[in-house]
Amino acid sequence: MVTVLPAALLQGKAVLPDEKDASLQLRNLIRQRHAEWSDKTFGNVGPVGSLKHLSKEALEAATEPDDLSEWADMQFLLWDAQRRSGISDTEITAAMEEKLAVNMTRQWPEPKDGEPRLHIKADQQQEHK
Template sequence: MLALAELQQRRAAMLQGSEPVTTTNKLPEETGSSLQLRNLIRQRHAEWSQATFGDVGPVGPLKHLSKEALEAAEEPDDLSEWADMQFLLWDAQRRAGISDGEITAAMEEKLKVNMARQWPEPKDGEPRLHIKAGLNLEGQEKQKK
């Protein structure tokens, strides 16, 4: 397993253009031990969060997640920002009472929806929102004839 510092160096090199961006399309290989460690960390985080923040709902963690996402966008090679986002997503999911099975089913359905949608050309560093019916590629209403 690569050390965190080495992973951060590789990501920084990729973001600076010295490594091809296409490497980000590959899914990381997960082994039984890394999945077990991930689940252990998730459980430890849940216990800590419950003890620290008590019985609150998912909205607070989701709002915090939006702030962390902006920080990650500013420093996408900082793995601690990615860890913060994962913790907050797990916390919100747990506090909403949503199981991993429910999320997986929703992801499967949402992927089908997204694959059926039309999308504008990608522009690096900018969000790409799907093209809504009745709008052109620039997001403006189509002219009626």
């Protein structure tokens, strides 16, 4: 099954191939097992703790971007925060599609490796004219 995105979003770029069924099933099983473990370990809490922990893990991943365990930590925390917020995969996918469309209309500074690149806001564009 291949996901088809609107042509305006793709702008001629190839869509990444879908994961194989077995890989996707394993990912879903791990996600379910993580949710069960997280609920048992941390109880019925909201998403804020997971999101704050995510910021810590992201900084760790930035120092060692090849460390897959840091990427796994971030994925677990994203899943946990999403689930604890009551946001479905369908909802987050729709939000991602909308946000991508917004980001594609924005102006961005030149790339600089290792530095975050924030979009140029309208008032900043006026200052540069």
